[in-house]
Amino acid sequence: MPTGTLTGFFRGRFGRSLRLHSGGAIASQILMVVISPVLVRLYRPEDLGLYGLVIGGAALAAVFFTLRLEQEIMLSDDNVDANRIASALFRLAIATGIAATIVLALIALAAGYGNAISWLAIAMGLAVMIAIQKVLWVLNFRQHRFAEVSRSRLTQAATSCCVWVAMGLAGFSQSGLLAGAAAGQAAAFLFLTPAHSPAESGGFAVLPALTRRGWRSIAFATPSELVKLLSIQLPLFAFSASFGLAQTGHLALAFRTVATPARLFGNAAGDVFYAHAAREEEPVAKLVIQTTAGLIVVAAIGFGVLYIAALPVFDVVFGPAWLDAASYARILVPYLFASFVVTPLAGVLTIARRQHLELAWQVIILAVGAAAFAFGHGLALPPEKMLAVYSLSCGLFFLVYWAMIYLSAKSRDSGN
Template sequence: MTRIKGFFAQTSFMGSAALLASSTVLGQGLVLLVQPLLTRIYQPADFGWWALYGSILSMAAVVINLRYEQAIQLPKEEPEARRLLVLAGGVGLVLSALIGLAFWLFRGIFSAWLGFSIPGWFAALVGVGLACIALMQAGSMWALRLAQFGVLAQTKFQQGLWQALAQVGLGLVLKGPGGLLLGDVLGRLGGVQALWRLWPRSLEGISWPALFQVARRYRSFLFFGTSAALLTAASFHLPFIVLTAFFGTAAMGQFGLSYRMTTIPVTLVAQSIGQVFFSRAAAARQTPELARLTAQTATTLLALGLPIFGALFVVAPQAFPLIFGPAWQEAGLYARLLAPYLLLSIVAQPLSTLLTVREWQKALLIFTVLELALRMGAIYWGIGTQQMYWAVFLFAASSALVAGLSLGLFFRAAGVRWGDFWSRVRPFVWLNLPILLLLGGLGHWFAGWSLLVWAGLLAGAVLVWTLMQLRKGGLQ
């Protein structure tokens, strides 16, 4: 990791983001590289269990710290921020234990609702996974406050490394989905271990009255932020649980693989840039700099996402069975459906912290109610067709609509004008449109690996040109 730190200067926005992204690329790149091996070790139904586990964790993760970790960036004085860190971490561990116990005790009820039995070990891993997430979320925000981007980079790399090695190794000795889930937990433990050295070693100034004081001061994060975050998570992950209940773990495994693999670019870019953006936006929240920073970040993300997801839209149906095996052709069709949504999502996700920076918790809560209604309405409409393909299509279409609407809300929070944003992104849009048409035409002449090579070369050339234009435009 010291070599990675040396490559990127941490004083600039893009230098810090590049440091985080490079380590995420290394960590998640290992996860990506072992996927073709995992799809041959495990069955689609095993991936369905992993998708179900991930959806449960993701829904609970957004409220596990009661959103107090989001406030760690805001206090001017470090003692107050340290109390928020202890509050967020302590609340997270207690709630992890309670949720894990409740899930284990009532797994029979959940089994009846899903239509298949949930084993005890699956329920136990829910609590363990949530405890890791609670510590990572609080620790990551503390690292951001300290501008310890190198430690965050190590966290991302170590989590990916531990997960990749554990899932492959356990898959060779365990049958069923246990290896995937245990490997997931071990990866999260690797991330916690990397962050642990930044946690304060002294509890000076930490007392129950002091913790109650900061809990009261930032109670809007608890009352409005928690509700909004839970609704947002439900709109993203409840459809996975519902689809599993109606179509089974095998069908969910296909969709789960396509969703996981196509969101890797979002994870690599959006989370890395988003964390640095949050730090910069919190510092600029009362200045005109916030609008410029937001427009620049959105332009960068859209420009980088256009060639990636454009190529994915064209080649996904052929790429998935080639890379992961012939049993995964259905996953390629789902990946194509997800591509437009992911393009908008890669822009909107990092900017979502603007509502936290501006303390617009009420607006966030109202919007997430609409978000949940749109997504769940689309899912149940798709279930009514009794075809997984149409359920995924409607989920992707509603998600794209939500991402577009949320982008408008974020621009309003930052004071960004749509006309100014369009003038920034127009050159990149006009370049990518003919490239997308060219790729579609090549699909009639080439197939298999030849098409993938052509798509990679064209997307890579556009990405290089995009980076040059962004740097020429003064990207920092």
């Protein structure tokens, strides 16, 4: 990357990779935003709220299906080893998903909730797809195949949107939303698999050596990812408990139209940052500074426009019945701004083999968020004020996260 701080972010190899990878993320989210006014007329707030909870549960389950060992794909010495790891993780995810479905089905039957088995099977199927997709992404990131991942994101979004509209017009509710999510995941998976499925077989025999080598991923990255996903889903869970599914649906729409696109672009920047920091000789601390500066510029523009335009845009696009979602989107700006700037840099902790710091951070931010909602619930605050306490407190704590990352980068550069 060039020496200029902002120039290094927007130009050069890093900038080209970011444009390639973020293109699909941006295009897919434009589709999601465009389709949202249609979805809110086809589905109820309760449908969107329950859908968000089920998808959140599937994402949580997916963490356990690979134990975050996909991190070893990026850190492996050669492509043959990386392909073997990916092949083994495919098998692990499928086997774990089947076992989890059977166990949960038996528990549901024993508890007298046999009608929930089909929903559990759908959630576990989605979890397997999510886990396999993550493995395929890392395999592509290792080889800087950002264009392929970008196209897969767009394919996934387009497929989901088509199914959502078709199922909604046919009169389906939550099941229509889940079917769209499953179809999108399958399309993305099939889009990536033919070009980049591992050529070398890496069956279950690879797993013992892989678990020894990647024990930090199992011991720290797996619980860290679990806590992270819990933290992301915390606002939905808290609103569901305090204000019911209708308000949860408004918050889910705010996340869908604002937080999710921002998070996906931030994740795209993080993927590119991780790939370049792990595979290049340039000082990692320098990359941290350059990437931070670039993300601050992007965030200032994007979230500034959001804060000013959210209410009138939501009023026109979604209708006055959804203005609560616009208010929630504006309130979330401090949290989203800080998360957008800092979270993409988290790969430093993996590269520096300091996954324990990532786990510590995720526990801290989950505790801060939970305390904020507990505080608001205890004082019987209305939804807007409770969400404001959460957004401001979590946003400020991201300064601690950035300090952890930068100091780890400096330590890694010095050979410690």
